[in-house]
Amino acid sequence: MRLRSLLFVPGDRPERMRKALNSGADALILDLEDSVALAGKAAARTEIGAFLKEAADGETLLFVRVNPLDGGLTDADLDAIVQAGPAGIMLPKAEGAASIKDLDERLRQRGDDRALILPIATETPKALFRLSEYADVPERLAGLTWGAEDLPAAVGALTARHADGSYTPPYEMARALTLFAASAAGVLPIETVYPAIRDLEGLAAYAQRGARDGFLGMMAVHPDQVPVINTAFTPSEEEVARAQAVVDAFAANPGAGVLTLDGKMIDRPHLIKAQALLARC
Helix, strand or coil: CCCCEEEEEECCCHHHHHHHCCCCCCEEEEECCCCCCHHHHHHHHHHHHHHHHHCCCCCCEEEEECCCCCCCCHHHHHHHHHHHCCCEEEECCCCCHHHHHHHHHHHHHCCCCCCEEEEECCCCHHHHCCHHHHHHCCCCECEEECCCCHHHHHHCCCCCECCCCCECHHHHHHHHHHHHHHHHHCCEEEECCCCCCCCHHHHHHHHHHHHHHCCCEEEECCHHHHHHHHHHCCCCHHHHHHHHHHHHHHHHCCCCCEEEECCEEEEHHHHHHHHHHHHCC
C-alpha cells in the first residue's frame, strides 16, 4: 500500500469529497471527527456512506476518521460506513493495543475483517506510554501517525511550536516515538499535517525533513498541498539509481558483509535501506 499523501476532507461536504478524488492524493480521509459539528454528524455519516459506494471502484484509497472510542459516537459512525467498504479507518485518540483490539472487534461485529486501521497515536498523554504496543497488533494496521494539536491541549501547554513553526522538545519527542513505534511494528510511519495551507515553500521543507527522517507519507489539509507532499515522498531518479546500484553490488557479491561502491563503504544497513526504497517505487 502506498500512502505518500492522505488528504483530509470534511464528511459533511460531498462536493469537496468528489473534487478531492482529482487531487492526486493516494488516500482521502473522510472526516467524521473534528471538522464536523455534533449537530451535523448524522448527515455526514449519510454523505460518507453514499460517497464510499459511489467512489468504490476508483484508485484512491478511502479512509474514514471516526470519532474517539470513548465518546459514544463510534458505533453510529461504523453502522453508517462499514457496509460501504472503506479501505481503512483512522482512529483518533488511540491508546495502544487495547484501542486497536476494541476497534477490530467492533468492525468484526459488523462483518468487516478487511478495513485497515490508522491510529493517531499521540493525542493523549497515556498514548505516549503505549506506543510500543502497536508491535503486538500489526496485522490490521495501515501505519501509525501522530498529531501536535490535541496533546498540548491535554497537558495545558500554550503551544507545541516555536515562533518559527518548529516543534518544541516534548512534541519532537512524540514525533520521534511515533516513527520508531511504526518501524518496530513494521508498518508505515505517516507524518502529521502542516497547517499553514498557503505556505507551500514551508510545506516542502517540512515534508522533505519527514522523508529524510524516515516517514513514508504525510497527511494534508488542503488539495494544494498534495503535489508538494507527493514529490517529497517519491524517490528521485538519482535515489532509485543509487539504491539499485547498492542492491546489484551485493547481488554480485553474495557473501560480502562490506563493499566499496563509488569510493564509499557500504554494508548491510545500506542494503536494507536500498531494498526498502526500491519497494516504494
